[in-house]
Amino acid sequence: MPENGRMSVPIPPVPLDVQHRASLRDHNTFGLPAVARTLVHLKSEADVRRVVDHPDYGLAPKFILGGGSNVVLTHDLDAVVLKVEIKGRRLLREDADAWIVEAGAGESWHDIVAWTLENGWPGLENMALIPGLMGASPVQNIGAYGVELKDRFESLDAVDLVTGRSVTLGAAECQFGYRDSVFKQTGFGGLAGKSVITRVRLRLPKPWQPVRGYLDIERKLAETGQHEPDAKTVFDWICAIRRAKLPDPAVIGNAGSFFKNPVVTPEQCRDIIGRDPEIVHYLMPDGSIKLAAGWLIDACGWKGKSVGRAGVYDKQALVLVNRGGASGAEVVTLARAIQESVYGRFGIRLEPEPIIV
Numbered sequence: 001m002p003e004n005g006r007m008s009v010p011i012p013p014v015p016l017d018v019q020h021r022a023s024l025r026d027h028n029t030f031g032l033p034a035v036a037r038t039l040v041h042l043k044s045e046a047d048v049r050r051v052v053d054h055p056d057y058g059l060a061p062k063f064i065l066g067g068g069s070n071v072v073l074t075h076d077l078d079a080v081v082l083k084v085e086i087k088g089r090r091l092l093r094e095d096a097d098a099w100i101v102e103a104g105a106g107e108s109w110h111d112i113v114a115w116t117l118e119n120g121w122p123g124l125e126n127m128a129l130i131p132g133l134m135g136a137s138p139v140q141n142i143g144a145y146g147v148e149l150k151d152r153f154e155s156l157d158a159v160d161l162v163t164g165r166s167v168t169l170g171a172a173e174c175q176f177g178y179r180d181s182v183f184k185q186t187g188f189g190g191l192a193g194k195s196v197i198t199r200v201r202l203r204l205p206k207p208w209q210p211v212r213g214y215l216d217i218e219r220k221l222a223e224t225g226q227h228e229p230d231a232k233t234v235f236d237w238i239c240a241i242r243r244a245k246l247p248d249p250a251v252i253g254n255a256g257s258f259f260k261n262p263v264v265t266p267e268q269c270r271d272i273i274g275r276d277p278e279i280v281h282y283l284m285p286d287g288s289i290k291l292a293a294g295w296l297i298d299a300c301g302w303k304g305k306s307v308g309r310a311g312v313y314d315k316q317a318l319v320l321v322n323r324g325g326a327s328g329a330e331v332v333t334l335a336r337a338i339q340e341s342v343y344g345r346f347g348i349r350l351e352p353e354p355i356i357v
């Protein structure tokens with residue numbers, strides 16, 4: 001008995017929130033059918049360590065799931081599915097030249113964009129309405145309308161799924177590239193599936209400047225006559241542009257752009273332009289040329305076409321859609337057929353953007 005006469009009562013371990021044989025249909029924006037043998041809801045960083053120490057899950061293969069807006073599920077999952085639901089958001093500090101904000105990996109990306117603007121911390125408006133969660137935003141270095149996550153990135157926290165150790169990584173360690181980072185890489189040194197991102201910090205620079213240059217934004221400037229829009233106006237424009245162009249996953253299942261825009265050398269581009277003078281292409285700062293994948297797919301006649309219950313969106317050939325009841329296998333079959341016809345006509349291999357599981 002301790003001196004003060006009180007018994008020391010052991011604190012009971014906090015149980016993990018686990019579901020068995022859980023349908024993932026509502027957890028992926030394509031609406032594809034798949035069942036997770038085990039689904040663990042991660043509410044905190046401590047939950048990640050509980051999984052690592054767990055007698056059944058610790059050594060089992062795992063799959064990390066955010067909002068499911070960049071995955072194609074082709075089968076039921078035997079791996080333990082870790083659904084990231086870590087919440088929390090705050091202004092970490094304000095410097096003379098930036099606001100630094102921090103959010104839990106389970107926060108909605110778009111909600112964080114709206115929250116920063118409401119608080120007068122602009123800088124994320126061009127990336128409004130990108131579906132998915134904060135924790136996945138560094139995975140493929142999300143980007144839209146001339147701004148990428150890496151342009152606003154400060155650092156992130158992640159937990160290693162083997163050791164349970166927490167690490168903080170800066171931009172260099174994340175190895176950001178075009179729709180790429182170390183968290184998407186599977187080879188030596190890659191962290192795909194090995195670490196759960198738990199928290200992300202962003203740097204929103206002062207003074208704020210609108211990022212223009214994209215045709216759709218220039219069109220809005222011309223239409224409205226507003227040549228010095230504020231960040232909230234740009235946010236509203238981006239939301240309107242995206243709603244007009246992209247299918248709402250709540251109505252038509254999809255994962256946004258299905259293929260990355262291929263990057264080619266100037267020689268390759270000259271050769272393709274020689275054959276197809278209309279091809280949509282952009283000069284990159286390093287001298288390479290980015291071709292519009294949607295244009296290549298459209299040129300092969302795919303817009304509006306279907307294979308089984310998977311189809312190509314009729315307003316934007318870069319988006320594959322679930323026409324109702326499609327399986328992941330149907331989506332992959334359609335994607336392969338598109339890749340083959342684009343390769344046959346242009347000699348270019350299209351690379352899928354979502355993770356095919």
Ligand SMILES: Cc1cc2nc3c(=O)[nH]c(=O)nc-3n(C[C@H](O)[C@H](O)[C@H](O)COP(=O)(O)OP(=O)(O)OC[C@H]3O[C@@H](n4cnc5c(N)ncnc54)[C@H](O)[C@@H]3O)c2cc1C
Pocket residue numbers: 029063064065066067068069070071084105130131132133134135136137139140141142143144183193195196197198246247248249254255256257355
């Ligand atoms: C209509 C539509 C429009 C889109 N527009 C854009 C766009 O403009 N720009 C753009 O870049 N993307 C776009 N996307 C793709 C998608 O929204 C982004 O890639 C988003 O970041 C995915 O987030 P998520 O939480 O849904 O990730 P998920 O789809 O759940 O996961 C994607 C990958 O990240 C991994 N992952 C998820 N969370 C974590 C974590 N916490 N730690 C470690 N790994 C993790 C998963 O294992 C998986 O490999 C769009 C998608 C849709 C449906």
